[in-house]
Amino acid sequence: MDSNPFLDPSFAIRWSQLTPEQIEPAIDLALTRAQAAIDTIARRDPASLSYENTFLALEEATEELNLAWTKVTHLQSVADSPALREAHNTLLPRVSTFYARIPLNAELWSRLKAFAETPAGQGLRGVQRRFVDETVAEFRQAGADLPAEKKTRLEALQSELAEITQKYGDNVLDATNAWQLLVEDEGRLRGLPEQAKAAARRSAEAKGLGSTDRPVWRFTLHAPSQEPFLTYLDDDALRREMWLGAIAVGANEPQDNTPLIRRILALRAEKAALLGRPNFADLVLERRMAKSGGRALDFISDMQRRAAPAFTRECRELEEFKAAQTGGAVAPLAPWELAYWAEKLRRVRYAFDEEVLRPYFPLERVIAGLFEVAHRVFGLRVIEVASGAVETWHPEVKFYELADAGGRQLGSFYADWHPRESKRGGAWMNYLVTGGPRADGTRAPHLGLICGNLTPPSPDRPALLTHREVETIFHEFGHLLHHLLGEVEIKSLNGVNVAWDFVELPSQMMENWCWERESLDLFARHFESGAPIPEEIFQKMVAAKNFRSAVAVMRQVALAKMDLLLHLRPQEFLAAADFEAAVRASIADCLVPTSPAVPTIVRRFNHIFSDPVGYAAGYYSYKWAEVLDADAFTRFKREGIFNAATGLDFVAKILSRGNSVDPVELYRNFMGRDPDLNALLRRSGLAPAA
The missing domain is CATH 1.10.1370.40 (Neurolysin; domain 3)
Known part of the structure; x- marks a missing residue:
């Protein structure tokens, strides 16, 4: 079994041998060994405790599992396949439950606390002192002091969170890959840079679409395809089609993430309550620089206040520019027009086209x-x-x-x-x-x-x-x-x-x-x-560096504010009949006015919802x-x-x-x-x- 490449600790990883059928036996064995190492610490004679056989032993107990599971999750992010995804998702609940149980292990916690309170523990300095303090704080934050029945609920909650956040990310990936836009008339691609056009033709050829005599151009929602399309293409109807495809990611069956988001928020709120915190944001941020959700929100609100006058001016300038160019009335633009007209304004103001840098x-x-x-x-x-x-x-x-x-x-x-x-x-x-x-x-x-x-x-x-x-x-x-x-x-x-x-x-x-x-x-x-x-x-x-910089700042403010409000006041959103509308209303003062209104990215916001914690309540960090x-x-x-x-x-x-x-x-x-x-x-x- 030690020949399993997922368990091989060698620096040179044998990627060609990391096959889906190897995953379950490797992870099962790593879990067994890690649990045995933890049990050894938890059974230590209280009179024999030392830094080496408690805290340092705990650090080493999960090393093999950490490496093996990292290989699995990495492969799923760069070489996804049905077999790999099935193996990963089969093991995910077991791995998540194992890690969740570590700080909830009463005997383990008693040994760690006991050593930390000894003269030897109190006498530690430097990185060892930091390690003990951080581990103790992490255990307490994760529920080490909870009564047994709450620990049991917390374990189940953590396992479910791991499964449904993984499903959220899978839905975003699958919906992104499922969408394509095929163009057969080259005349409709006016304005598109030659590089983007050539890439679209190669994409079609790779899918067996089109021929030398009758070429086809294939566009996708991946950034190198989507961004130049929405920024440069003159055809308004095609840009609208691309935009509709983008906002549908995570919003439609069979990849609708709305029910998953509701459940994730409910579980995170319950987790915070179990751990005696008023909300998930306060739980997550208490050991970060911001220290609390309220302080993080104050920081973002201050940034919003400082950027607001320039933001309002920049939004109005773009509306006036489009009106002057088209002879129309000054009015909010359509969402699929924003990047297009902003690029035209940049060219007029600075005689600068970013494509000249390529x-x-x-x-x-x-x-x-x-x-x-x-x-x-x-x-x-x-x-x-x-x-x-x-x-x-x-x-x-x-x-x-x-x-x-x-x-x-x-x-x-x-x-x-x-x-x-x-x-x-x-x-x-x-x-x-x-x-x-x-x-x-x-x-x-x-x-x-x-x-x-x-x-x-x-x-x-x-x-x-x-x-x-x-x-x-x-x-x-x-x-x-x-x-x-x-x-x-x-x-x-x-x-x-x-x-x-x-x-x-x-x-x-x-x-x-x-x-x-x-x-x-x-x-x-x-x-x-x-x-x-x-x-x-x-x-x-x-x-041109700071062209529409207030709009850029406000976009980040909007995402951070949405994230914080969802985790500071989840019940307001969970009670809403139209979840998306409630989310949008909470950040409306940060959004560029458009007609029609732009849905938020809440259903495809991987940073916040594709991990049990990840950037949740932490997007302000950027x-x-x-x-x-x-x-x-x-x-x-x-x-x-x-x-x-x-x-x-x-x-x-x-x-x-x-x-x-x-x-x-x-x-x-x-x-x-x-x-x-x-x-x-x-x-x-x-x-x-x-």
Whole structure:
């Protein structure tokens, strides 16, 4: 059984051998072993308790299961298949129940508490002190002190939450993949960039549609297809059709997520009540930087208030622009017109079309530039491993090794950048193996991955990216560095295992280098001529950076506010006859006025509903961390964006520290003070320059 590849702890993962039929026996055995290890701790003689045989033993008890289950969930996100999904969903209740029971194990909890209260436990310092304190707080937050009958209910509730949030995500993926729009008349594609048109034709050919004499263009709801379609296509009726397809995801049978959302909210509210909290938001946020749902909502409301005047002005400007261009009345636009007319206004105001940047962002050059930025700022070296030398889950996936300036291997990572129907949407980073300092003084390497759904290459040219896609690559690499640079001896405190409203700081910080001329010149080169972005285009790009920035801020505010209100006051929404209408009414003052009104994304909001917790009550974290990154980057701007001393200080005080220290203290250590909200407002053009 130890030959099962899901249980193989080797750093080099045998992806080709990870087959669906191997999953159940592997996970069952890992569950059995993990439970035995926990039982050993729970039966310890109270007189023999030590840090090593309680807290550290608990850390190690689930290591095999963590690795095996991570492989399963990762494969389902990048190589979904009916057999894999069935195996995953069969095991999900067992795995969820196992993890939920750990803090509810009375004998285990008594041993942990007993040691924590001993002189040895009280005498711990540094990361060991942090680990004990965090574990005790986590157990209490998860219900360790509950009476037996409430623990039983909590276990059942957690298991059901895991199942239905997984179903929610499956519905979004299936509904997205089920939709397509076929165009047979090329004349209807006026305005669409040639790159997007060519990609649509290749998509049709891959499905066996059309011929050389009678071509067909196939469009989908995946971002590289949907975004240029809604932004550039002149045909209003086709844009409306695409928009209707997008808003139907998660809204119609057999993938209607509405009943699932109601049940998820009810279960989360019940969980909070069982644990003695007034609502799920307060439960989730008590150990994050915001500390409470009310404080997070206050932060978002303050952001809304500051952006509101500019938001109102920007909405009116677009209505007036369309009216002037068409000779019509000034009135709200249709939802499928917003991106289209906004792009036209951008071109008029700044003589800037974002598509002109694509030739300067070939994927391979962007990746090479990213690695050069990491080298200059953080002293890192990234080496691509030859194709075929390391197994991957798909031929497109690349594998890299990361070393510091002294040649010490810090870790390795996979990169998987293009969309597939078997791959979930969006972009993300995850970790597979957590290394770090060993007891003998050596250091084990980390293993991670980054994924996206970026513009793919074509037969006659490389993958040419939008600037936003470039930012996405830098963003996910920031998360990856947070994992790979971790120097924390406790794995569960390493890397991205930090407070959720702190985790986006390293990722959003990296995006700043996508806007600096000095860093862009390292990689933004025309894919044919090798020429850098002309200064005229660069100046227009920078000038247009904050175009409709208040609308962008308000979109994030709306999503964060919706998330918080759903979890602060769930009963108001659960009691509503029309759930979607109630959700929309709660954030109406944050939404761009349109005719017809735009439904919210609540039924396809994976961040909030495709995980038992995930970003639930935590979507505000994006804006919270954006405040941190805008402020922290002012130090790089002041001291030099390639100042190695500043970069190494960021590594030493943020990237390498994980959750070994309270994030507020980490931030103060790097900046010497608390964050300044005005830094973000100034960067967004919503406050005067300092």
